[in-house]
Amino acid sequence: MRNIFLVLSYDGTSYNGFQCQPFKNTVQDKLQEAIFKLTGDQIVVEGSGRTDAGVHARGQVVNFQTSSNIPIERWRMAINSRLPRDIIVLEAREVPLSFHARRSAKRKTYRYTISNTRVPDVFQRNYQYHHPVPLHVTEMELALQYLIGEHDFSSFCSGRSTKQSHVRTIYHAYLEREAASENPIDPSDGRCGVLHLYITGNGFLYNMVRVIAGTLIQVGEGKRTAMDMKLLLDAKDRLKAGPTAMAHGLTLWDVEYDLPAE
Amino acid sequence: MRNIFLVLSYDGTSYNGFQCQPFKNTVQDKLQEAIFKLTGDQIVVEGSGRTDAGVHARGQVVNFQTSSNIPIERWRMAINSRLPRDIIVLEAREVPLSFHARRSAKRKTYRYTISNTRVPDVFQRNYQYHHPVPLHVTEMELALQYLIGEHDFSSFCSGRSTKQSHVRTIYHAYLEREAASENPIDPSDGRCGVLHLYITGNGFLYNMVRVIAGTLIQVGEGKRTAMDMKLLLDAKDRLKAGPTAMAHGLTLWDVEYDLPAE
Secondary structure, three states: OEEEEEEEEEOHHHOOOOOOOOOOOOHHHHHHHHHHHHHOOOOOOEEOOOOOOOOEEEEEEEEEEEOOOOOHHHHHHHHHOOOOOOEEEEEEEEEOOOOOOOOOOOEEEEEEEEEEOOOOOHHHOOOOEEOOOOOOHHHHHHHHHOOOEEEEOHHHOOOOOOOOOOEEEEEEEEEEEOOOOOOOOOOOOOOOEEEEEEEEEOOOOOOHHHHHHHHHHHHHHOOOOOHHHHHHHHHOOHHHOOOOOOHHHEEEEEEEOOOOOO | OEEEEEEEEEOHHHOOOOOOOOOOOOHHHHHHHHHHHHHOOOOOOEEOOOOOOOOEEEEEEEEEEEOOOOOHHHHHHHHHOOOOOOEEEEEEEEEOOOOOOOOOOOEEEEEEEEEEOOOOOHHHOOOOEEOOOOOOHHHHHHHHHOOOEEEEOHHHOOOOOOOOOOEEEEEEEEEEEOOOOOOOOOOOOOOOEEEEEEEEEOOOOOOHHHHHHHHHHHHHHOOOOOHHHHHHHHHOOHHHOOOOOOHHHEEEEEEEOOOOOO
16 A cells, blocks of 8 residues: 655635545545546545635645555646636645544644725635725734634634534634735725735634634724634633635645655 | 727626627626616726637726716726626726727737646636646747747637638737746746736737647647748748647737727
């Protein structure tokens, strides 16, 4: 048996999320179908984690075991030619049998993108949450500081979470302002343009990044203060935090492992 | 009567081009339907020019005449709320009755985008032409120099052109390399990443930018030299130039007018 590791990128717009569901159109279904067409094996891929309907991935990681003897350098193109155009394998490697995309993951990074512009950018409409109300970036940046470190994130996770512990560690959480958009002929009127929220942690709870983003937008609007972020962590109550921000602004950016260099 | 000027942005992926066609799904049809829903007037908009099926616009300009007395500052949002999500009005102004989007246009800029990367960027799949063969940018830049100025572009226009004269003036033609793509986990292997070809002129013939882009890619591949661009201008023969590059890489970037400042 061989263990194959894939990095894949997908546009989640047309899918009911990553993970297989009965009678549903998911990224995992499409990937498993492509591997079946290639190898004839009905395999099950392990993803580093789920992504919800409409959520994208720049660098989702999966692995699967196969007895196929196709050389490793052929896998990427062979799978890509059997995938729809909105899912692409970026990289294929052979890894030790002990590797498991979910259990071996050390850190994950998500990106949530807010376009704080007067008019939405038509080319980014499926990848950015358009929010035209001017946002105060400095206050948002202050708010993010409270999230860094080990905390109980019960206030920032869906009530549908089945995890026993809501304690997670956040290593980085910061905003990046995109260089002045080349796109819209768009006077800013005090808006801050395209904002990317990057957040890296040892693991994330169900809807955690989207609840953080929804709460952070309220901070940016002045409906909450930065200090509220700390009070929310202490409260451990989902009902006290902001709304779950829309799925299409979210991208699973990167998953990190301790793997030997190629 | 009032004359309304609109700047609009659209993702051309789902449309049969800009201009109305019988029984066809076009950007102009959608825009006229939206204005009809708003005003009850069956108006005809004048575009600065056509764009083909699959071609996008960042800043297409149209105008139309109406007797509606809706205040000018309401038009943008009122039309947008009646348009599909892949067409957006960026700006609405009232202009003198003499203004005509096509006849008054002074300069137009198009952008053609080539992603010279190993793996395509899934999020840009409808906006960039993916060409994985390494390209020599310096030779391409030299080739573009020959296009600047007034020339007969017969070699670079579709045989279906109905224009009497193929003489046009190109003011600028240059390549811009996008800063190292944030997207793919993609060793470049000598490829140059995302290249934007910007080309500004007093007018463009049918397929002109796409034939220039198709020929320029052959220069980049080493199948032609930069000097061939000059020889092609002299030849005035479409059959001697390169292929028409695929539509989805092309965007009508900007249309310039001599209009009084707002």
